[in-house]
Amino acid sequence: MARTTIEDVAKAAGVSTFTVSRALRGMDHVAPSTREKVLEAAKNLNYTVSKAASSLASGQTNRIALLSKDRIAGWFMGELMDGLYDVLNPARYDLLVYRAGNIQERSTFFTNLPANRNADALIMTGFPATEQEEQALASMGMPIILVNSPDTDCCQGSVAINDEESETTLVRYLAAIGHRKFCYIGRKEPLPGSQWGHDTRAVGYRNTIVDLNLTDCGMRYIDLADPLSVKQTVATILSLPERPTALCVWSDHYALAVIHELRSNGVRVPEDISVAGHDGSDVAASIKLTTMAQPAREIGRIAARKTLDLAAKKTLDEPRTIIQTVLTPGDTTRPIAHE
Structure with a gap:
């Protein structure tokens, strides 16, 4: 069966292809009765507007590019993309996803710039751009929106939590309970x-x-892709002459791995060691983890709204938005008596 063309819709509606194009894209100077006829004809013929054709006519691709440092399957990226979709889909925008999770992927993106001329704006999350990368971004001539990045020099809009303040709140809470x-x-x-x-x-x-x-018993860094990383880190902490009573872990996902390894070594959580994460993810809810919750989906919505405004060449009322995290006490921490 042959694919329906714009000419077929124009013939069925009794108008020109130019009028069909304007009516289906919601543009002005089309009479309501004519627009209704065109929409009815397009519906009956199962015709949808070609975004490529619309792009040629309007100069807009109706696509937004997303470049992420973090794994796409992770909790934060999933919630962020849901938030982006909540706003972009009703506005008839598609989302292109790129990953810069290692040196090669990052180099390839900034060398080839696949989003160039393929999107109306770029959302970048998780890392600051180097000076050379900032020059590459500027050459694309499109709005740049940053999510949870400390660097805002190369963007026109940003939304982020204050990670430093968030961790400060967590440590102060744990200190307050002993x-x-x-x-x-x-x-x-x-x-x-x-x-x-x-x-x-x-x-x-x-x-x-x-x-x-307070006493800092050390700062350790783990790699969940390395099966031995968590085991070695926990073993090192347990062998310290002065063992900590509270562990502040980078994320809920990492905290879960640490708790599992502690319990494998016979350490009770929170009776022997309290463990706190960060994010407020589904992992935190499932194990009642003490955490600092960030509204990742709402962050996505805010980023999407800024992106659409910039793509439409509007001035942002609030270019830089800081989102507050929320301390969420759970069952993995407990008060401790002063020694």
């Missing part, structure tokens, strides 16, 4: 140094430990 000996467990990055961004949660942890005169 904990004095702490350890921070972060995640290993695919590149050393600042090219993937500094761990500002670790900065908040370290500064608060000093401010409250």
Whole structure:
């Protein structure tokens, strides 16, 4: 069966193809009765507008590109994309997803710029751009929106949580219920140094430990892709001459792995060691984990609204939006008496 064309719709509605194009794209200067005829004809013929053709006519692709450092299957990215979809889909925008999860993927994206001329804006999440990458982004001539990135020099809009303040709140809470000996467990990055961004949660942890005169039993970093990483980290912590009573872990997902390994070693959580995560993910809810919750889906919605406004060449009322996290006490931490 032959595919329905715009000419078929025009013939059925008794109008020109130019009028069909304007009517189906919701443009002005089309009489309501004519638009109704065109829509009815298109519906009867199962005709949908070609985005490629519309792009040629309007200069807009009706696509938004998303570049992520984090694994696409992870909790945060899933929630973020749901939020983006909540806003972009009703506006008839598609989402293109790219990943920069390692050196090769990141280099390939910024060398080839696959989103160039293929999208109306780019949302970047999880890492700051280098000076060379900022030049590449500027050459694309499209709005750049950053999500949870400390660097806002190369973008026209951003939305983020304050990771440093969030971790500060968590440490202060644990100190308030009696904990004095702490350890921070972060995640290993695919590149050393600042090219993937500094761990500002670790900065908040370290500064608060000093401010409250607490004991830092060390900062450890794990890689969940390495089966031995969690085992070695937990074993090292348990062998310390001064064992911490509270562990602040980079994310809920990482906290779950740490709790499992602690219990495998006969350590009770929270009776022997309290463990707190970060994110407020479905993992936190399932095991009643103490965590700092961030509204990832709402972050996606806010980012999408900023993106559509910038793509429409509107001025943002609030270019930089900071979202507050919420302390959510659970069953993996407990008060401890002062020694």
